[in-house]
Amino acid sequence: MRRDALLTQDELDFIQTMQHNPQLNVRDANSSLLVNGGSQIRDLLTRLAANEQVTIQAHFENQQMTFPLHLVEDEFHALHLRLGVPSIFEDGPRVRPWRLTLTEPVALENAKGQPTALWVHEVSFNSVLLEIRNRAKPPKQFAQWFSPSGYERIALRGRLERQTDAGFYAYRLNQSDQDETERLRQFILQQHRLAHPNLHV
Template sequence: MQHDALLTQDELDFIQTMQHNPQLNMRDATSSLLVNGGSQIRDLLTRLAANEQVTIQAQFENQQMTFPLHLVEDEFHALHLRLGVPSIYEGGPKTVRPWRLTLEEPVALENAKGQPGTLWVHEVSFKGILLEVRNRTKPPKSFALWFSPSGYERIALRGTFERQNEQGYYAYQLNQGNTVETERLRQYILQQHRLTHPTLHV
């Protein structure tokens, strides 16, 4: 290597590895959106995204994904449309409901200190959760606890009791006040949907 080179060979190799690492580039590739179709369509979408909630919907078999469009500003103060984390739905011709992830093993909801309680998660969607209540305790009318799935950062959940099902589990509607926590829950569900339906995410 030349004596006056700005970077060593190791530094060059590291930069090239980062550029060709698909894991590092995955988020940008899936969230960026290039709008082809003329300036009128692009301007219309930009105006709508700035003032209203705009979504793109994809339908496949009995499932659909609804992607929100966000208007973001880059470091040069240029506005771009970016896809958000989708809401995933499933169902037939008459009823459509949020896609539910059934956990292989139930996970206990935790308090703020990370201690597990008596509520155990069996199914979760971005709008609701199905819980088992252990130790013969009465199901609460509402809860504010933490969901800590294995290998994933814990997520704050707030739920309100809806009904008891035939198996004796309790359905709660999630009412996430914090949009950051809502986004993290959607990210987790999207990640699990990829694992459950890998062919849809190729």
Template sequence: MQRDALLTQDELDFIQTMQHNPQLNVRDATSSLLVNGGSQIRDLLTRLAAHEQVTLQATFENQQMTFPLQLVEDEFHALHLRLGVPSIYEDGPKVRPWRLVLDEPVALENARGHPGPMRVHEVSFKGVLLEVRNKTKPPRHFALWFSPSGYERIALRGTFEKETENGLYAYQLNQDAKDETERLRQFILQQHRLTHPALHQ
């Protein structure tokens, strides 16, 4: 190789390997959205997404999924529309967020990872249904960690709503950090896939 070459042979080989690696060239089909229908529709959606909350809604059986359309900028400063993690709702006497019923209740933990007396029985992106053990009075507010098995723990902040007929306590979630809300939605979406595999094929 010439003395004044910009790259060594090893560096060139590495770049070529990266370029031809099929795993690195696969796009995430769930996060990108191709909009057909002309530039006027695309421009309108882009303007709306830049200034307002725009969603895409799908209805199936007794459930609804609402996907936020987000305007993202790539490394070349080009703007693209991307589907966000959906909010899942179920129909009934009134439309409410889809609740994941846990097989085993999960203890909420403090910041150090120690479990407390509160156990999660059901969770949605808007609220949780808790059992409080050790005859502890349910708090008006809590800020604890939800650590389902096999997942990174998620910070939850809740405000007491009501006691149910079977002695559980309903809390409305009011997350401070947007990324914690997204992680909770992602967890619920993953569990929804396991519960309704035919829908997510």
């Protein structure tokens, strides 16, 4: 390698590996949105997304998904519409967020990663159903970490709503961090894909 080369051979090899990695070169089909129908519709959606919350709703079987539309600016300062992570709802006597029932309960963790007496049985994008172990008193509020196996941990903040007939405690989530909310929605979407693969083909 020449002395005045800008990159070392290891750096060049790394860049070539990144370029030829098929997983990194696949576009995320869920994040881009192509609007056909003329510039008037595209301009209207862009103006609405810039000033209001705009969503696209899809209904299937007994469920519905609501995708938020975000206005994003690319490196050339052009504005594009992008689909956000959806909120998933179940139809029934009343529409409610889709709840993921965990096959095994997961203990919420404190900031140091140690398990607490709060165990998650069900989770949605706006609520969580907890079992309280070790005869602990259910807290009126909590701020803990949810660490499902194989996923990066997610900060959860909740406020006690009620005790269920089965002895669990329902908490309403009030996330203060938008990134944590998005990560929770992403986790729920991934689990929904596993539970309903025919809907995500």
